[in-house]
Amino acid sequence: MHKEQKKSSKTSTKKTTVIGGSSDYVSESSTHQINETNNSEIIDYKYLFDALYAGTFVMDEYGKILLVNKAFESLTLYSKHELVELNFNSLLTDKFTGELMGIESTHNKANTNLHEVRLKRKDSKLIWCIVSISKIEKNQSGKDVYLAQIHSISDIKKSEEKNKKDKELLNYLINSIPENIYVKDINSQFIYVNKSMAQQLGHLYPEELISKSDFDYFPQKTAKKLYDDEQEIIRTGHPKINMEEKLISKKGRIRWYSTSKMPWFDENGNVIGIIGIGLDITDLKEEQRKLKKAKRLAEKADQLKSSFLANMSHEIRTPLNGILGFSQFLRNKDLSVDKKNRYLDIILSSGNQLLGLINDIIDISKIDSGQLRLNCNSFSLNNLLNQLYVYFKEELVRQKKTGIYLELKKTLSELDTFIVSDELRIKQVLINLLSNAMKFTNRGSIIFGCERIDQNLTFFVKDTGIGIKEKLQSEIFERFRQVDSSYAREYGGTGLGLAISKGLIELLEGEIWVESKTNKGSTFWFTVPFIPGQKPAESPLDISQISINWEDKKILVVEDDEFSYQLLETLFEDKKIKLLHASDGLKAIQIVKNSKNIDMVLMDIKLPDIDGYTATAKIKSIQKKLPVIAQTAYASEDEKNKCLQAGCDDYIEKPLKIEKLQEILEKYLKKK
Numbered sequence: 001m002h003k004e005q006k007k008s009s010k011t012s013t014k015k016t017t018v019i020g021g022s023s024d025y026v027s028e029s030s031t032h033q034i035n036e037t038n039n040s041e042i043i044d045y046k047y048l049f050d051a052l053y054a055g056t057f058v059m060d061e062y063g064k065i066l067l068v069n070k071a072f073e074s075l076t077l078y079s080k081h082e083l084v085e086l087n088f089n090s091l092l093t094d095k096f097t098g099e100l101m102g103i104e105s106t107h108n109k110a111n112t113n114l115h116e117v118r119l120k121r122k123d124s125k126l127i128w129c130i131v132s133i134s135k136i137e138k139n140q141s142g143k144d145v146y147l148a149q150i151h152s153i154s155d156i157k158k159s160e161e162k163n164k165k166d167k168e169l170l171n172y173l174i175n176s177i178p179e180n181i182y183v184k185d186i187n188s189q190f191i192y193v194n195k196s197m198a199q200q201l202g203h204l205y206p207e208e209l210i211s212k213s214d215f216d217y218f219p220q221k222t223a224k225k226l227y228d229d230e231q232e233i234i235r236t237g238h239p240k241i242n243m244e245e246k247l248i249s250k251k252g253r254i255r256w257y258s259t260s261k262m263p264w265f266d267e268n269g270n271v272i273g274i275i276g277i278g279l280d281i282t283d284l285k286e287e288q289r290k291l292k293k294a295k296r297l298a299e300k301a302d303q304l305k306s307s308f309l310a311n312m313s314h315e316i317r318t319p320l321n322g323i324l325g326f327s328q329f330l331r332n333k334d335l336s337v338d339k340k341n342r343y344l345d346i347i348l349s350s351g352n353q354l355l356g357l358i359n360d361i362i363d364i365s366k367i368d369s370g371q372l373r374l375n376c377n378s379f380s381l382n383n384l385l386n387q388l389y390v391y392f393k394e395e396l397v398r399q400k401k402t403g404i405y406l407e408l409k410k411t412l413s414e415l416d417t418f419i420v421s422d423e424l425r426i427k428q429v430l431i432n433l434l435s436n437a438m439k440f441t442n443r444g445s446i447i448f449g450c451e452r453i454d455q456n457l458t459f460f461v462k463d464t465g466i467g468i469k470e471k472l473q474s475e476i477f478e479r480f481r482q483v484d485s486s487y488a489r490e491y492g493g494t495g496l497g498l499a500i501s502k503g504l505i506e507l508l509e510g511e512i513w514v515e516s517k518t519n520k521g522s523t524f525w526f527t528v529p530f531i532p533g534q535k536p537a538e539s540p541l542d543i544s545q546i547s548i549n550w551e552d553k554k555i556l557v558v559e560d561d562e563f564s565y566q567l568l569e570t571l572f573e574d575k576k577i578k579l580l581h582a583s584d585g586l587k588a589i590q591i592v593k594n595s596k597n598i599d600m601v602l603m604d605i606k607l608p609d610i611d612g613y614t615a616t617a618k619i620k621s622i623q624k625k626l627p628v629i630a631q632t633a634y635a636s637e638d639e640k641n642k643c644l645q646a647g648c649d650d651y652i653e654k655p656l657k658i659e660k661l662q663e664i665l666e667k668y669l670k671k672k
């Protein structure tokens, strides 16, 4: 207030009307507070007061409203009449009357108090307002009067709230996405990072990274490279998009990122830092690596298959050449008996070689398709080892490898020799290992054996042959794998033997491995669980001892293949046995019906009309006791079971092995 005003207030008279001149808007007590003048300015003040944009009112030191303007009416929705005499506090949600005490005279402008209050409007709506209160000169009665101006800040509050929500949403968004997001200043120091980034760098809270740099987290070389990249962006203003970065932390943890870094511009277009987004692509990289590896392996497998086919072709052609070539020579009528026998030996061994190859292929496909079934029984392991010893001793002589000393070193104690396992499969693995030992050894020794170690049987085959390079020692157990494809030419083989052996040993729940040194030799080991067995009951027939009077015997051969029948005919030539021939199942049944004194039927299974199983069942229904022996080329355990189920008494594989046939004949013909 100006001095003149002050002066005039001092000269005020008993008139009760102040500002605006109308007692309508004024409480009684207010008459003392406002300067009383009688000139035209009074009117101006009243309009001035009402014209104020802000809600304005005057109150006493207790908050009682003395005077209000129109803007205050509009703000509160109360009329002047309702407002005057009302305590300002009653319009607020939180009272602050006490604070008025501290407000000094308006002369001291610094004492203008600003308060954020929540005003209850007449319609009960709450609105946020700012109130500024200044103390006016005490009136005549000595009471303090206060001038208050009040603005609605609801809109500001609303937009503040919206900003807050937007910020929270943005924060939530940035912290929820898996990408690393960060902002750095021109010195490449972090000024903002999201949660993902903080976690990647080993922090729980993003704030912990502020003012740190890559030098705090990565080795000097890595950090320097990142720094240089960022400084280049800051210098040039050009972003770097989708860079692949391999980052190794100080602790040696390797992560891959796909990173984009952009310059951060201020409003004047100056670069003030960089904004980075990085996606952790370590898993993707790992997948890519695996795919690449798988591709390499597939290519390798392809190569292996090609070389397998080449080997296979070689393996098939070699014995076939023998068979075809020497069969031609046999046509020569002038051939000496000696030569004839030699040629026949070659044909026989070539045939056996081919059979071995076919068996290998069947075995590997059965292992692959999980169709190979074990047939576990009690048997004497020492017997098996002795048989193999005798066989390979002869084989060394046959192959003219007499410079090799063969030894069966370890066998089981008499107590342990009877075990339960698949004799045939153990034999197969040992034959494969011993054949390889023989194949790849030219001089020195081959020692093999087996010992019981706790609950396992450990077998070994040790040779002093060419050995296997260390890095190839695990690969040779893979199918078609040979140390060198040139070996196939030098030593033969298809690279299936060890893969089959591994498959069989795994099926038997054991392990197989090799220890080897180039040019010093190899030792193959394998284990199978030791399951104690029992001595099988002695067979009442010692077939090698018996002799049969062949002359009174009659055998019906059911065989559609002329050559196979001729083979049997040749076999029985010397025995003066009577052979009957049926080229199909129906003829066989007819013969059995007509002739009562047949001693045995050799039944081919694959026949043109009804198959061997059906024919057997029919024959058995005619003559129950007549022994029927199945002969088939499908050499499998399933096949054997199928034959037995059809009523066959026994089973013999094709091509026929004379010893086995003789064994069968003696067994069943002796029975009669």
Ligand code: ADP
Pocket: 432, 436, 437, 440, 463, 465, 466, 467, 468, 476, 481, 482, 483, 484, 487, 492, 493, 494, 495, 496, 497, 498, 499, 522
């Ligand atoms: P194959 O003998 O038919 O080639 P295998 O699977 O039995 O197939 O053997 C695979 C490869 O392992 C052989 O070609 C040979 O390179 C190597 N190998 C196996 N046994 C021996 C051994 N006793 N000494 C040296 N190399 C061996």
